[in-house]
Amino acid sequence: MPPYQLPPLLVSSEGKPITTPEEWFDIRRPQIMALFGNLVYGVVPAPELPIKTTIEVVKTDREFMGGKATRKDVRIRFENAKGSAEMLILVFTPNNADRPAPAFLLHSFASTKDDLPVDQHMLIACIAPRPVYVASGVEDFWADPRGKYLSAYHASPVYRLLGKTGLDSEASTPVGQAILQSSVGYHNRPGGHSVEMFDWLRFLEFAGEQLRTE
Numbered sequence: 001m002p003p004y005q006l007p008p009l010l011v012s013s014e015g016k017p018i019t020t021p022e023e024w025f026d027i028r029r030p031q032i033m034a035l036f037g038n039l040v041y042g043v044v045p046a047p048e049l050p051i052k053t054t055i056e057v058v059k060t061d062r063e064f065m066g067g068k069a070t071r072k073d074v075r076i077r078f079e080n081a082k083g084s085a086e087m088l089i090l091v092f093t094p095n096n097a098d099r100p101a102p103a104f105l106l107h108s109f110a111s112t113k114d115d116l117p118v119d120q121h122m123l124i125a126c127i128a129p130r131p132v133y134v135a136s137g138v139e140d141f142w143a144d145p146r147g148k149y150l151s152a153y154h155a156s157p158v159y160r161l162l163g164k165t166g167l168d169s170e171a172s173t174p175v176g177q178a179i180l181q182s183s184v185g186y187h188n189r190p191g192g193h194s195v196e197m198f199d200w201l202r203f204l205e206f207a208g209e210q211l212r213t214e
Contacts, residue, residue: 006154007117009125010161021162029126035118036126049080058088062095065200069094102207106195120148124155124184129162131210133185135199138175139192146172152184159183178202180209 010018010028018028037043056075064071070093077086090106124132134152136145149172156166164183173179176198178187185206189198 006119006121009122009154010157018161024158024161032118032122032126036123040118047080049082051078051080053078064092065197067095102211104203120151121154124151125158128155128158129164129183131183131185131206133203133206135186135202136188137191137193137196138188139190142193145188149173149186149188152186156182156184178205180206183210185210 010024012018012023012027013031016027018024054077056077057072058075059073061071072091072093074089074091075086076089077084079085087107092104092106094101124134132152132155134148136143136148138145149167150170153167153170156168159166166182166184167179167186168182173186173188175188175190179185180202185202187199187202189196191198
């Protein structure tokens with residue numbers, strides 16, 4: 001892989017260092033979100049005609065993960081007189097929860113180009129101070145496990161700026177070893193591009209570690 005210089009995270013578009021949480025939320029984070037909106041994911045324009053949104057649960061599996069969770073395949077449809085479009089997401093919720101509990105959403109994504117002034121470490125940083133977990137598979141070369149770890153690592157300065165913890169080492173963790181105590185979690189497991197039981201167990205452990213209340 002050729003050398004690649006990451007776009008600066010804690011420097012404003014005008015070249016000003018970002019040194020406080022207030023400067024991150026008021027200056028740099030809006031700049032990064034605007035870059036992703038303009039150059040990567042796009043921005044939804046104000047519709048000429050009102051858009052009707054409908055949500056349909058296409059399939060429900062209440063025995064997911066051996067009955068510990070429910071998986072729902074959900075179709076979201078947007079339409080008006082000009083036409084329609086739809087997207088599909090997977091929603092995973094724990095069974096038998098007696099209080100509000102986190103849900104997991106799964107949706108596809110598109111890659112970005114090398115010459116953009118943004119990279120994935122910036123997108124992860126915009127999640128701060130909320131916990132974030134990045135998972136990889138050793139054979140998932142399409143998603144680049146090493147690059148995913150570096151994205152999480154280079155997002156960590158913003159977490160520390162906001163009083164949270166991040167990844168301390170630029171070296172990737174050993175295969176099968178998860179980082180759960182940091183606000184930025186990570187693991188790289190054997191296998192390829194899929195979601196395995198190993199992943200689910202680490203997701204739940206991370207959520208329990210980061211979201212539990214005393």
